[in-house]
Amino acid sequence: MxxxxxxxxxxxxxxxxxxxxxxxxxxxxxxxxxxxxxxxxxxxxxxxxxxxxxxxxxxxxxxxxxxxxxxxxxxxxxxxxxxxxxxxxxxxxxxxxxxxxxxxxxxxxxxxxxxxxxxxxxxxxxxxxxxxxxxxxxxxxxxxxxxxxxxxxxxxxxxxxxxxxxEVLNQDGKKGRASVGLSERQPVVLIVGGSRGARPINEAVLKSLSMLGQKPYQILYVTGDVHYDEVKKEVDLIGNPKNVVIKPFIHNMPEILAGVDLTVARAGATTLAELTSLGIPSILIPSPYVTNNHQEKNARALSDHHAAKVVLEQDLSGQKLVEEIDRILMDQDKLLEMKKAAKNLGIxxxxxxxxxxxxxxxxxx
Structure with missing residues (x-):
């Protein structure tokens, strides 16, 4: 053919x-x-x-x-x-x-x-x-x-x-965690703003670093190549908590996703396909700069089925980000409910x- x-x-x-x-x-x-x-x-x-x-x-x-x-x-x-x-x-x-x-x-x-x-x-x-x-x-x-x-x-x-x-199925999550220096013993939150990154997400993470450093979970924070140097300058001033790993870009994303417990991300169609395929709960921050506001509508398709929490960019802050992560990751019943809901939406x-x-x-x- x-x-x-x-x-x-x-x-x-x-x-x-x-x-x-x-x-x-x-x-x-x-x-x-x-x-x-x-x-x-x-x-x-x-x-x-x-x-x-x-x-x-x-x-x-x-x-x-x-x-x-x-x-x-x-x-x-x-x-x-x-x-x-x-x-x-x-x-x-x-x-x-x-x-x-x-x-x-x-x-x-x-x-x-x-x-x-x-x-x-x-x-x-x-x-x-x-x-x-x-x-x-x-x-x-x-x-x-x-x-x-x-x-x-x-x-x-x-x-x-x-x-x-x-493509994201049947990946080795342990290998993915090890590739970026994450422990197997603690839950992992992936925060990513897309391949180029997202400034509002980066700003919220930087404002919440000290709070995140006190949490019983790990953060893999992907800044995007464009923003990495600027973020690192800020982190050098604030201090990099031991439980926060910062990368400009992830080349082995399927492996990484296999080892993640919760994801904070934009609401692009490809990202959502990967998350639902694996049954990963998410906090979605739709980009307001896309045609027909389609990212928010994508995100609502998950949140309406209890597979994700939607936070609009205009409502995002460091405090809000940490509160939403804690609300999901520190409540095992809610986490399992969202995992199941996400998996049910996956194809x-x-x-x-x-x-x-x-x-x-x-x-x-």
């Missing part, structure tokens, strides 16, 4: 695509992949680094306000469709899946017009503009949240989950579900 995958713009679109490819490659040796992205996007580096064949098209997103740039975008879309058609024919694609971002627009649209089976994968509880547009043309729409179903044609929607959930076989969906569509041609 020849599968074309397209997704770009943010890691939230790219990492699920890469996870899907890796999981299918484990299961089937007779599958060929081609990834279509943009040359300047994050995907051009991440995909090539994985050794996956990559081709690019030039496309930009629409501005939400009236702008002459939108006229240029329409022109780029048309050219992108033409180039995509050529790539699709040369590769002899059997099925095409778009995992989000504006690059998917011309690729998936071209495939639908050529009669090639098409799927879009929506990671968030609220879809973006590209997937809303493509939903009219594709054969199936794979979603990760029940709440997303309402935005799409009912007959096309399938709940599959996020392929990243499959660990997401990659397998998507692959089955592809095979079914190809067989129906």
């Amino acid at each position: 020849n599968i074309i995958v397209s997704g770009g713009g943010t890691g939230g679109h790219i990492y699920p695509a890469l996870a899907l490819i890796r999981e299918i490659q484990k299961e089937s040796k007779d599958v060929n992949f081609l990834y279509i992205g943009t040359e300047k996007g994050l995907e051009s580096n991440l995909v090539v680094r994985e050794g996956i064949p990559f081709k690019s098209i030039h496309i930009t997103g629409f501005k939400r306000s009236l702008s002459f740039e939108n006229v240029k975008t329409i022109s780029r879309f048309i050219r992108g469709v033409r180039k995509s058609r050529k790539i699709l024919k040369e590769f002899e694609a059997d099925v095409v899946i778009g995992t989000g971002g504006y690059v998917c627009g011309p690729v998936v649209y071209a495939a639908s017009k050529l009669g090639i089976p098409t799927i879009i994968h929506e990671q968030n509880s609220v879809p973006g503009l590209t997937n809303k547009f493509l939903s009219r043309y594709v054969d199936r729409i794979a979603v990760c949240f029940e709440e997303a179903k309402a935005f799409f044609p009912e007959k096309k929607v399938v709940l599959t989950g996020n392929p990243r959930a499959s 660990p076989d997401a990659a397998g579900r998507l692959y089955k969906l592809m095979k079914d569509l190809v067989n129906q041609r």
Whole structure:
């Protein structure tokens, strides 16, 4: 089977695509992949680094306000469709899946017009503009949240989950703890603001360091590369408690998550897929700077089922952070209840579900 995958713009679109490819490659040796992205996007580096064949098209997103740039975008879309058609024919694609971002627009649209089976994968509880547009043309729409179903044609929607959930399973939590110098004997709280970090979360942690240093649990605090030097200067002045380990970035996150008891994080779709797959309770601080405020809606999808506590950024403080951690981690009944609720929301076989969906569509041609 020849599968074309397209997704770009943010890691939230790219990492699920890469996870899907890796999981299918484990299961089937007779599958060929081609990834279509943009040359300047994050995907051009991440995909090539994985050794996956990559081709690019030039496309930009629409501005939400009236702008002459939108006229240029329409022109780029048309050219992108033409180039995509050529790539699709040369590769002899059997099925095409778009995992989000504006690059998917011309690729998936071209495939639908050529009669090639098409799927879009929506990671968030609220879809973006590209997937809303493509939903009219594709054969199936794979979603990760029940709440997303309402935005799409009912007959096309399938709940599959996020392929990243499959990758975090069966990891060695003891090895993960040891890799960052954490003890096996005490509970662990992971505080992370995403790969680049989040300044408001960093500020809250710095203000609470002295309080956290007195707690009977350990903190793994990931600042983000961008903020690490600034944070370390502050920590050098305040003092680094023995039970707080500070890192700029974590490369072995699946292993680390396997050894975590509670996570404080943003509410990106990939993060939530990982947490629910493993059944990890969380304190979610949604980013207010994303389209359609989708992170808060993602977070509410967990908190409504008692799997997470939502703290809005405007309400975050050092005192509030410590109180919420204590409220969950120091109450074993609550901790176990949240673990069970998170696990119930997880879809660990997401990659397998998507692959089955592809095979079914190809067989129906």
